[in-house]
Amino acid sequence: MLDQYFWGEVSRISPEAPVPVFDLRDISHSLGGAANVAANLAGLGVRAELCGLVGEDREGEVFLELARRAGLGTRAVVRDGGRPTTVKTRVIAQAQHLLRIDTERRASPTPEIRETLKARLEELLPQVKAVILSDYAKGVLASSGFTSWLIEEARRQGLPVFVDPKGLEWQKYAGATCVTPNRKEFRAILPTMGILEEDLEGGARRLVEKLDLSFMVVTLGPEGMFLYHPEEGSWHFPARAREVYDVSGAGDTAIAALTAFYTAGLPLKEAVSLANLCAGIVVGKMGTRPVFWEELKKALQKGG
Structure with missing residues (x-):
């Protein structure tokens, strides 16, 4: 998806209705959704290929140009004339998010579009080392058959699969390496899967068992991140943000960094710790922005 920002100021109330008058000063765009995950991978020096849909519209052109500038592969981005490019427009005045x-x-997607996506994924999977499913409930991963096929095919080729979930149909994520819900998503899914435990460790243990995951990471916002591994136990990583300006995109950064460091061979706890630090860096930025390797190095040099 494309993130669009209207930047400006509010200094008066409209005489027509009790609403603020927004004085537009600038418009900017950045990569959003799964593309923000990929942008975070690129920021950490990882080569990333996007797979998904954009429309045959001006916003789709803007999206593809931003992706190319970020160094992202777009061979598996399909132009779908039957839908618009997903755009989130945020109106921001004096550093405050208004709307x-x-x-x-x-x-x-139509069966034809889905088959095109499958064909391009089949070409890409032998060339990559890991797969991230960033589910924003916009349609591509709505089909449990398509999602299950992708996870099974990736695992058949020995690739770890990380999932940022959405909604309450988690059975389609079965067999993934790791699912990374936030606290709200974690709590919401437990009763739908017949899980009575509400604590982090008990709920995570049951979800890992039911979905045949290798481990689970729950993002906790200002409280950091929680890791559960069936053999190694559980750990809580406190938040490492110094200043919080905008939490949008923090989950994208977390799953991107976790996948990158895990796939690079770092011990799991170290990979989660670094992902937690990366998320703490991006919440200090206004708007959806990726983390960059130099920022991570600087934070590590300062002791996190």
């Missing part, structure tokens, strides 16, 4: 306007179509 968000969404343009999207959430329907599942």
Whole structure:
């Protein structure tokens, strides 16, 4: 998806209605959704290929140009004339988020578009070392058959699969390496899967068992991150943000960094710790922005 920002100021109330008058000064764009995950990978020096849908519209062109500038592969980005490019427009005045306007179509892709996505994924999977499913409930991963096929195919080729989930149909994520819900998503899924435990460790243990995961990471916002591994136990990593300006995109950064460091061979706890630090860096930025390797190095030199 494309993130669009309207930057400006508010200094008066409209005489027509009790609403603020927004004085538009600038418009900017950045990569959002799964593309923000990929942008974070690129920021950490990882080569990333995008797979998904954009419309045959001006916003789709803007998106593809931003992706190319970020060094992202777009061979598996399909132009779908039956839907608009998903755009989130945020109106920001004096560093305050006033309003968000969404343009999207959430329907599942047509069978023809889905087969095109499958064909491009089949070409890409032998060339990569890990897969991230960033589910924003915009349609591509709505089909449990497609999602299950992708996870099974990736695991058949020995690739770790990390999932940022959405909604309450988690059975389609079965067999993934790791699912990374936030606290709200974690709590919401437990009763739908017949899990009575509400604590982090008990709930995570049951989810790992039911979905045949290798481990689970729960992002806790200002409280950091929680890791559960069936053999090694559980750990809580306190938040490492110094200043918080905007939490949008922090989950994207967390799953990108976790996947990158895990796939590079770092011990799991170290990979989660670094992902937690990366998330703490991006919440100190206004708007959806990726983390960069130099920022991580600087934070490590300062002791996190």
